Amino acid sequence: MAKGASWLVICTAWLPAQAQTKQSAKGPLELAKQYYAAGEYYTAAHLYEQYLNPPKDPKKDQAFPVYANKRKAPIDKNTRSAILYQMAECYRLANYWEQADSLYKACTGNPDALYWSVVCERSLGKYDEAKEKITGYTPKDQQISELVEKERGTLRFIDSQLMRPDASLTTVRKLRMPGSYEKGSFALVPVSGNRYLISSTRTDSPAVAGSNPNNSHLFYAVLNKDSLGKLAALSLPSDGLMSNQGAATVSPDGNCIYFTQWQKVNGRTVSAIYVIKKNNGRWSGAELLEQVNNHVSNSKQPFCTADGKYLFFASDRPGGLGGFDIWYAPLQGDGSAGEPVNAGAVINTDGDEQAPFYHTSSGSLVFSTNGRQGMGGYDLFTAKGRETTWGQPVNLGYPVNSSRDDVYFYAPEKTALLADAVIGSDRGAGCCLETYRVNKTPKNNRLTGQVFDSKTHKPVTGAGIVLTTPSGKTTRTTTDETGNYVFDSVDNTTTGFTITVNKDAYDDTLAVVTITKTDESNLLTDQLFNTDIYIAKKFVLRPENVVTVYFDFDKYNLKTEAVNKLDSVYKVLVELPTTTLQISGYTDGRGSDEYNKVLSDRRARACADYFIQKGIAAGRISFASFGACCPLEMELINGRDNPDGRSKNRRALINITKE
Template identity: 30%
Template structure:
C-alpha cells in the first residue's frame, strides 16, 4: 500500500512540475523572464531538474542580463547532465567571462572548440581579449563618411599624421627637382592647420614644413611624432653630407629614417638612425602608443617578403635595441608597408600579401596586444581595387585619414579623411490605458533583441512617454510595456537602413482592475472537463500578480457556462471549474481566506438570448462561457 501511495505521489508531483514547466515556457516565449524564472524554479522544487529546465533558467537570466545567475544555472545543467548543446555552452562561456571568470571560461571554450570544429563563432578567439564575445555578437552596421580633402593637389599627396591641431603629409606639389619615375617633383613634407568645430572640420592652406633641415632636394615622407611633440621621425632618400644621393653597387639609392628635435618651435638636430644601411631601405616610421617602440619597413636580408615590418626598442637613454621582424603573423612574401599604431595599440598596415580587393589593402592586427590571430582586412570603403595605404586613426573619435590612388581623385595619390559611426536610429512612443486612452506614467518599457535578450529598459514619464535614443539599423526588436495592475503590451518593429531615423511605437496596456472586477481574457477549459489548461494558467497569473500587488485584497470567483447541455450538469461543471480556478490561485501562494467563494452558476445567468432551444452562433455561445473575479475588499 505504501509503495502504491508513493508511486501515486510521484506521478502527481511529476504532473505538477510538467504543468509548471509548460506554463514557464509560455512566459519565456513571451519574454516574461521574471515569471518564467519563478515557475522554472518551482518546477525544480517539484523534482524537474531536466536539462530543459536548468538551461531555461540559464537562458532567462542570460536574456535579462543576470550573468552571475545565468552562469550558475548553466553550470548546474552541466553538472547534472554532463553535456549541454553548443548554444548553451557558448552562452555559459559568455556569462563566465562577463563576471570575470576568464580561466573557467577558457576551460569550457576548449571543450566547445574540440566538439564544435568549424563553428564560426570560434574564429578569432583569444583568451586575453576580454571583449571577444561582445564583438562576436555585435552585428551593427558601421557607417563611414569619406571625403577627398580639399587641399589635395594634381600630384601625389599621402601619408597623413595629425598632432596638436596640425596635419602633416608628404606631397610632390613643389616646383623643385623632378623625379624620373613619375615625372613629378620629389616629395617634401607639408603641414596644414586643422580646425575642428563639432562635426565640422576646416583645413587651412598647406605650407612646406618650416625647417630647412628637414626637406631636401630629394624625397622626404612618412612621419611619426612623439606624444610630447618634441621628436619627429621621418623617411628620406639616402643622401650624403652634401645632400647628394648615395647609391649602392647596383646603382640604387635606398631610404633611411631620420630623427629631428623641436627646438624653439623649429625642427632641427637631424640625425640618421643607427639601424639604417646603404644596401637596403629603412622607412615608414611609426611609434607605439607609449613611444617606447619604433616600427618601420625594410627590405633587409632575412625577411619574409619584398618588404617587412620590423620593431626596435627605444631605450631610456635614447639609444636603440636590435631590430626584430614582426614575424609571419604579419609579414608575407609580398609587401607589408606603412605601419601605424593607434592609441589602443592596434597595428594598422598595408599589404598585398593577403586576400585583398586589389593591390595594397589596409589591414589591422592585435598582435601588439598578444593576439596572434590573422590580420583582418578592414574592407570597403577604406579599401578599393587600387592602392590603399598610410592609415591614421584617432581611436577615441573613430576618425582619421588614409591615402589612395583610387579613381576620381585629384592627383596620383590623394588623402582621404574618414569618420565612422554606427548606423543608429531613435525609438520612442507613448504608453496609454487601453480603455481610457489616457497616458500611463511609470510603465516599464523593455527593449528586446532578436535573440530574446533584454538590451535596455526605461520608464515612461508623467506624459506616458518613453525613448530609446540609440537603436541599431536593420534590426528587429520587441518592445514590451509592463505596469502593475495592467496586462503587458508588446509590439515588434524592424528598423530600416536609414541613419538617424525616428521610429514611433505606442503601447496600449489593458487594465486588469475595472470597477469592482479583475478582468482577464476568457479562461478556456477542455470540453466536459474542469482541469486548468496551460493557457488558462497563463491568464490566471494576472490574478496572482494583482493579488500580490494588493495583499489585503479579497475576491470571489464566479464561473458560467452556455446553455448547451443539461442544466443541472452545467451547474455542477461550472462549480467544479470555479473551484479549480480557486485552487490554482491558492497553489500560487495566495492565502485561501482571500478568496471568499468560488461558485458555479451554470447557465442561469446568460448574457444574451442563447437559452435552451435557441439557435446561436459559436461566438454568441462563447459570450456566456465566462469567469468573473469580483473584488470584495481592496
C-alpha cells in the first residue's frame, strides 16, 4: 500500500479492470516502470516481482490481481540485481520497510543499497544494527555521502531521545478503530462533546470505470476511552467533490467545515482546501476556499483556531522557504479567508512543514516537519507565539515522535499540551497512518525564592516559610544560609498561593506568590522563581534609650514639656547622624479599640512630624500605634478609677537607636 509523502493519499493499490485489459499486452517490466512513474509504488513492486518470478497463472493470482504477459527471455545477473534494487525502492517509498530492507541486503553489488538498508533498519527500530552498518561507510557518490552524514545525525539524535529522563512520564497507545489497520485513520478533530471527524479509506460503490475506488473520506466517530466507534460517513453534497477528502477542521461555531481534497494528476498529488457551510441545518456544496488556493500550487491540512480568527494550513505556494510551508490567513465572518501570510523562517525550513495545529490556551503551534533534526521521517515540533512572532521550535521528543512519520496533532484547550493529545503516526504494523493517544504526566513544579532583611538587604537564615494554597492546604519549610526556600510538587498554577514568613525578632510577613521567571530546561522539573520577600525587624523598645512624652485626655497635640524632651532628642539626632528613631503611640483604656488605634497613631505622628519639620530625614524615623495596649499603670484600683494611672498611659515612646 503506497503512502504519499504528503500523508494525504490513503488508498489500496489498484488497477481498474478497464485499464488492466488495455495494459495486459505490455510486459510486467514495462508496466512496473509505468506504475513507478505514476507513484503507484506498491503495484510497481509486485509487477517487478512478476517479472522476476512469473506465476504459473497470473490471472488466478487473487492476492494481486494486476497481471501482465509472461516474461519469455532469461534474466542476466546484472539485470536481476538492478530489478531487485528497484523493487526495494518501491517498497521503501510505499513504507514497507521489512520488504525493502531484505531486498536492499540482496543488492550486494550496489553501494547505495547499504545506505537505504540503514534507513530501513532505523525505521524498523533496529538502531544498533543501523549504527553498526553505517560505521565506516564512505560512499563515493557525493549526494549519498551527504545523506549518510545526515543519517548518522539522526541515529545520534535517536540515542539522545531514548535516554530522555522524561520519557517515562509519557504513554502512547493506538486508538482502536474498525478497519484502521487495513485502511488507516488520521487527522482526528473535535466536532462536539466526544464526537469527532476522522479521515479514513473506504471502497466507493459503485466504482467509476477507470478510477481507483479506494479513496479517503471524512467520517464522524465517537471517542470512548481508547476506542473510536460508531463511524458514519460525513454526508457531503456531490457538488464540487474530488475523489479524496480528509484532514478537516471545524469552525468554533460549527457552521463551517474546512477540509482538504486531492487527486492524482499525471502521477502527482494535487490538493486544495475547500469549505462547506451549514445553512438551515443543511450543508452547502463544497466550495474552493478563495485566497488560500491558487492554480500553480497545492494547499492542504487546514486548522481553524479556537477563537475562530485564523486558518492555519500547509502550502507550497510561491513565497515560501522550501517545499510545503506553514501559512495562516485571517477568517471572515462569512467563513471566507483573507490574504495568506507565511509563518516565517523561524517555523519554516527548506524542507517540508505540514499539519499545523494551534493551541490557543498555551500559545503553542504544533506542526510536523522533515526539515529539522528529528528521529527520522516527519517529527512533531512545537513553538510558542502567534502569527509571525514565534519562539524557537522544539522537538516534542520520544516517545511522542518515533523513527517513522509522525504527523497530525490535536489537544483540547485549557489543558497542558501533552496531557491528553492525539497524534497521527505510521509507527505501527498497519498499512498506513493510524491514530495514537498521548498522555503525559505533568512535570514536577519546584517553587523557590529568597527572604531578605528589609533594611540591610542581607539574606535571612532560618526563617519559617509557610506556603498556603487557595484551598487552605499548608506546607512548611525553612530558609537556608542564603535565605533560599524550596517547595517541591506544587500545583501547575500558583494563582492565589500565599507565603507567610516567621522569624524571631522580625514581624510576621504575608506575601502573595508572584512568579517572576520559569526555568523549563530540566526535563523532569520546572523551576518557578517567586519574587523576593523582604521582612522588617520588630519594633523593640529599650528602656535605656527611651524618651517618654505624655498627652492630655483625648488629645494628640504636643505639650510644652513634651516639646522640651523632643528638642533634647533632636540634638542627639543632629550630633549623631547615624541614629534613628522608633516612635510608638498609646492611649488609656477609655474608648473603643478602633478609636484608640487612630488616636495613638496621631500621637506617634505628632512626634514624628515635629522632628521632620526641624529637618530630620523621614527615612530615619519609623512609628507604630498600639492603642490601649500595654498600660504602664493600673487604671482601676479596687474598682475605682485611677486618673493618675490613666495619664501615664496616654504617652508616646521615642526609642533612640545608635547604629
